[in-house]
Amino acid sequence: MRARSSRYALAIVIVAAVVGAWLVPSFVHGNFWLHIFDMMLINAVLALGLNIILKTGQVSLAHAGFMAIGAYASAQLTLKLALPFLAAFLLSGILAAAVALLLGRVILRLKGVYFILFTFALNEFIFLVSKDAVALTGGNTGLVGIKAPTLPFVAGSLQTKAQFYYLALAVFLLALAFLAALYRSPFGRAMDAVRESEQLAEATGYDPMRVKLIAFVIGSFLAGLGGSLSAHFLRYIAPFNFTFWESVNFLLMNIIGGSFSLAGPIIGALILTPLPEFLRDYLLWQQFLYGLILMLFMRFLPDGVTSAIGMSVRAVVDWVRTPRRKGAPVAAETQP
């Protein structure tokens, strides 16, 4: 039970983070860094999507595949059917979610390694289809000239990086708020139960298949939205944007950040998106460094950065709460 004081502290931190995030475009002027921030937000939406799937204990390597579905859908809906951006954006999320619903009902029966291997095959399959279905996806050279996003009450399209930033931030915050509420709701508890022990969860009344399916559909919906955002931000998509390594990247963001809290994927996205920029000088060793960092994290910090921060924060909070006032009894237990 978190003491009342630390819950306020958390609220303040969240508000500060949101305000800070809102002010980014005003003090970051270089287009390059704005580009990086926009990509961070898009990656964060996708990493959050994967987080809810991981929360039910299912590790998916097909997240980039669902991103591809969203990206191609959004591009073609705006290019071929001239739908307004907002409609195409939502439809691309819904399409990815529909595919997840169709597939999930079947593949979520697979346990552990078999589910991982299936999603690996699924991602490669989507990659092959996006290379060969030329009419639908433009084949190897993909789709060019995707228009910048336009919003109903906003004049003109969100051409500049700064304008796009606010759209990406809004989508990110909505996704975060929705997941945060969901995680604190009974459904959040259901997901944790199914993750920790599917057998016990079923023996106490949860329907594991339904819980995993809902999480898989929501996660894929967010992946579809992320795909649409990336299509309209980069304005050009090709099969090579959605390879297996992209799925690994989103998984990495969760693991390095710490997949057991919502802060994990966000921190993971903040770390991994700009990382290649810092490795530019070590070009030849960049691939080796990336692999090494991954192995070291798995070895020494498997629960990710947030768990490390979490532990240190808890240590500080405990230190603060231990009674130094003479004679005050240690609060036996804190009735919330």
Next chain:
Amino acid sequence: MSCLGGLRAKLGSAWKAGVALAALVVVAGAPNATYAQGKKAELKVGFIAALSGPGMSWGMGMLGGLELAAEDVNKAGGVVVGDTTYTIKVIAYDDKYAGPPAAQAAQRLVSQDEVKVIFGPLGSVSMLAIADTTESNKVLVLSNSYTMKALSKDKPYTFRLTPTTAENSDPMVAFIAKDLPDAKTVAIISPNDESGKEVQSHSEPAYQKYGLKVISKEFYERGTQDFVPVLTRIMAQNPAILDLDGSTPVDSGVIMKQARQIGFKGKFVKVGGPGVADSIKIAGPAAEDLYYYSPWNPEEPKTKALTDRFEAKYKIPMNGLGIFFYEGAHMLFATMKQTKSVDTDVLRKALESQKEYMGLQGRYVWGGAKAYGINHQWIAPFFVGQVRKGAEVMRTKIEP
């Protein structure tokens, strides 16, 4: 920014061939800031290509060509543009042969490093990914890439230095048709990637035009090593010629070896993609009589001097892209000198109106109005080579 040349030195000279990537700047350690008030100034030139991963040897070839040209110019005191002499500083970024990293690299070059000219990228996907950034910032792009979509009227600042099969296949097929009068049927095998479909769409009409019938078009996935099943399918129609299209030198070598093993008696042709040394090494005798597109004549003295200089510095063999980027860089510097300006609008118009450029290889002209709607395609002289007893023999030179 530590330059990669230093990195290689740190790792010791016993190092294997194939790694060296020196962004050597003659004015080593020149302060980054432009100290341009007086006569001296530094012109930063951007470069994007696959400098890691499978496409690395192509990307390094391009970068090497550019750097050697920069080296020449800087050795000669810099580019005199009006009243300022510029020393050239190359800033190279790796795009891992993919769209998003290329867009990110272009964004960094344009807004962080404030370059006005970018050489590269290598692949079509990267080419299309950076177009938005470069065109909106009026940045001159001198690229490679195969796709028809690269050049268009609404991309005034985008040029292509390497001729594609759209330009080469017609004259080359004409020569081969004359050289092999009795060959009437052709099969084309190409990788299922961005070059594959494009190159096939150029070579097929060329073959038809010169009376050769394309009886089979096959694709294989990148990374395939056993081509025998697909070759068995092709052999069933027993074509006289097997066109290796845009396959990499390594894949081409393996395809030729395996085709001979299962009894292919016809001739091999490679219309797209330079670099045949690897193919000969891997295919051995199977590469006999291979007709191939060669951007240069390796024995021609001036070219030989350049390739030797490249190998001495980068410890890897030079490939065709290096030659185009060497000549292209010199052409650009000469145009700057001639127009007395580094403004990309001035340069753009100068390039479009440039009648010809006499380079190491001969006459280069700008073309492509018919194919792309804009004269931004550099058409270069090239050679049709043939493998005779393991040696590269230049059969003819084709002038634009």
Next chain:
Amino acid sequence: MITTSTIAQILVNGLTSGAFYVLMALGFTLIFGILRLVNFAHGEFYMLGAFVVYHLTTQLGLDYFSAVALSALVIGLAGMMVEKTVFAPLRGRELSMLMSALGLQIAIQGVMAVVEGVDGFSIPSPVSGVYRSSWLAFPYERLLVVGLTIVVLAGFYLLIKHSTLGKSLRAVAQDGEAALMQGIPVNRVYAIAFGLGAALAAIAGGLIAPIFSLHVYMGQAALLKAFIVVILGGLGSIPGAVVGGLLLGVAESAFATLFGGLTAEMLGFLLIMGVLLWKPTGILARADG
């Protein structure tokens, strides 16, 4: 177009690629069966094996067959060391081991790209010439691969079935804790199993190098095939790897020859998606699969 000669050619082609797939899948399924580890770095041991054979034959002039044997030994030992340093501390944490294997894959590729560069190399094949009959062409070097694969399979079978190491491998595969209770040095068995898997991949690399070419990124495609075969045959099942390998080899050869290369590639994925949905443990997997 379908004549008996094309069918014969399809079977022969399928046999060769099948043999290669079996070798790759064998090592992979051994490592999964015993360590419960999906070894994403398996393709890199295959690539390392090929390069060791390349250097032994071209630089040191060793004869081909001893080069393959030596390479298998070297990579096997390297595999054991890797297991001890990277995977042993993560015992029991399946996701961490999986991600570490991914990290290992990228790291090995990164180092080799720096050391070997990215161009292609090739090794002169120990055997040349092609067996040609009226309706069949079968290069001898491919026959050699099939032959050596059978030898390796036989050797592996004997090791598993009749040697003490084989018994302890099988015991650990069934239940690590039970094996521990019976005094089997489980940690050493894990290391040996990983080393053996790596050695098998190195042998596949050594056998294949002269027929195809070798380059630093050859591991990726080989890993994909090993995945498909192991899922078809059943994770952790040795006979499954053999049957799955041959099945995929022949099926791909048939599809590639009849319908073209791309459909053959698509086929692999459709097959495993079908198998995973119909019988998640694979065709021949053990019950506990």
Next chain:
Amino acid sequence: MSELLSVSGLSKRFGGLNAVSDLSFSIESGSIVGLIGPNGAGKTTVFNLVCGQQQPTAGEVRFEGRVVNALPPFERVRLGMARTFQSTVLYTDSTVLENVLRGLAARSGPAVWSGVPGLGRWRAYRDDLHRRAFDLLDFVDLRDVHDITARNLPYGHQRSLGVAIALATSPKLLMLDEPVAGMNPAETAQMAQLIRRINQQGTTILVVEHDMSFVMQLCGHIIAVSNGRKLAEGTPDQVQRDPQVIAAYLGDEDVAA
């Protein structure tokens, strides 16, 4: 007293082995029934068939008169059939309190979306959940270890936490799979006491157990099975004196069926 659970003609065949063949019995509401039999008699299979872990090859399981064969375990729990596990199955990484909360929430949160934090309603729902959780922990006297992760609990406490989680689903029938396996006499007595208190609250108990003295003291009604068939049924005394049961236990296998 009405019949809560009735099993008729229940059979389960694994390949050639008849784990359970043509077994029928019924359990009165409010009673404590023991299911005994030598090792490999099929007790656990019967247990799994009743709670839906496995499907029978023949026969019916009725709960409150309704056939439940087709219902998966989580549906049966919602009808009021809860179970514990032979090998302790807990949310080992979560605290004792969280284990119980999950048991409570699973049963009481019918709709997935109920309680999406509308703050007021949600806080009330959460406080009620916590109150009931602490009451339950008092009942099994695990309150003072409520913030310890389940993994660190001593074996005895883990077993009673298992029971607490099953109780959290407020079952009408609680099925215990060898609740005192591996327990010392003191812990066994404590568990028997706990089970009686649960029964006094109106929950019918079905116990599968080896420990004869535990079963004989605790259960009002005993069903003895061997080789998947019912040997005898009745009060503890009747079953103890039944020659077939004695023979089955003392190893004279071929007693005439």
